[in-house]
Amino acid sequence: MKPQALLIINFAFVSQQRYFIELAYNGTSYHGWQIQQNAVSVQELLNKALSTILRQPIETTGCGRTDTGVHAKEFFAHFDAQFAEGETNALESTPFRGRGGLNALLPYDIAIKNVIPVHADAHARFDATARSYQYHIHFNKDAFLHGFSWQLRDEPNLELMNQAAVMMMEYIDFSCFSKSNTQVKTNNCKITRAEWVKTEQGIVFHITADRFLRNMVRAIVGTLMMVGRGEMPPEGIREIIESKNRSNAGTSVPACGLYLTEVKYPYQLTPRPLTP
Template identity: 55%
Template sequence: MRYFIELSYFGKAYHGWQNQPDSISVQEVLEENLSKVLRSKIDIVGAGRTDAGVHAKQMFAHFDNSEVDTALLKYKLNSMLPKDVAISEIFLVREDSHARFDATSRSYEYHIVQEKDAFSRDFAWFLKYELDVEKMNEAAAILKKYTNFKSFSKSRTDVKTYNCRIDHAVWKVEDNKLVFHITADRFLRNMVRAVVGTLVEIGQNKYPVSHIHEVIESKDRGMAGTSVPAHGLYLTRIEYPDNIRID
């Protein structure tokens, strides 16, 4: 039987989602505790990967096991997991369901604060420079006109395609923060942080709005902006087909 786990985590203490040989990951912590509760070696498959220090308000993973009491499993896991990892729900899905390949869209937010705030240093990027949000939104809208985003992909990645469909990309002012919202069918490694870095450079008037065309069409990571700090980035939502779940 296959189960989905919905969880969230604060990423500061972890070297990303995916297992690493010499660093602690969210996947490792979850697998270890799940295996203890179920008294057998359990491997989990995540909906994707997040970089070191990135947070997730919503993440999904799947695992296979015989029938379990999902409410009791959730309770036991939350009792054992570190305080920075929380299980929201565990539910039964179709046998052929896949946390990564069945996801139809993913959404991220990037948070920027522009006044020094002692309480947001681990939750948002402090950027003291003035930004032209209107220009940043003009450039963000252009992203939806393209599909190949090699320019924003981490170097030496093993992906088969650099194509993504961006459905939503906009900057908003929320609670004294500047928040970038982006939704796509998939993302490349480091893509959101590189996109934000590029848009911020346009917002600082280092480049005109049209620069975004040059960056994307160059397919050259060196043309894009600096990758912004990980602690301002949040995976916020992952969508699946309605019929994936067995109630």
């Protein structure tokens, strides 16, 4: 009887690396960040581009979700990638190759800024400690602001709107500004900045909080506009918030003027030097 042949299998060592990816996008053509069944989203296109350049299935997790038509000047997502021992890392092997390769695969309105290796437990959504948004409004017809700012005919009272905005920071339950039927455990948010600022083009609302509810910023802006137009006094914001009823708040303003502008983390996100 011949001795049984030994079956030798070589297992290549595989390591997994988590990355944060920093990007910006013009949201006009997209149904928000999150993947949708019958609509194009930013996350869908990013997943496809990453899967192509890394030659493996990649699924990203975003720092939040932006609604249809909302823009992001700064947005973070994380993903995991696996590499066999000795394999060339397409994201880090050549300076800017990862960023340049991804940008070549993505449409003009999605721009990759950085690809940053992070520790295995880093989470783009749950680790974020603060997020900042801006809402832009202009008053004169401007061909270059169309789709990027909300045009109004009459300028509202900025002083009254800022009085109401300051009062909002005394509360944490913002159920009145949340889109209905959202699957969240709490409607509590800690707002640390809420301020209207006059600019050369018009006015901009700045708001920062630890987290935001769906449609929250656009509902807040719509409610503050009621104050600015003299439809209710600044103190009326208290009654609306304390009611916890979305129907008492103002109408959501158009998405075109809304931008996610900054996301903060408790650790520094520094791209490590790339090897030539």
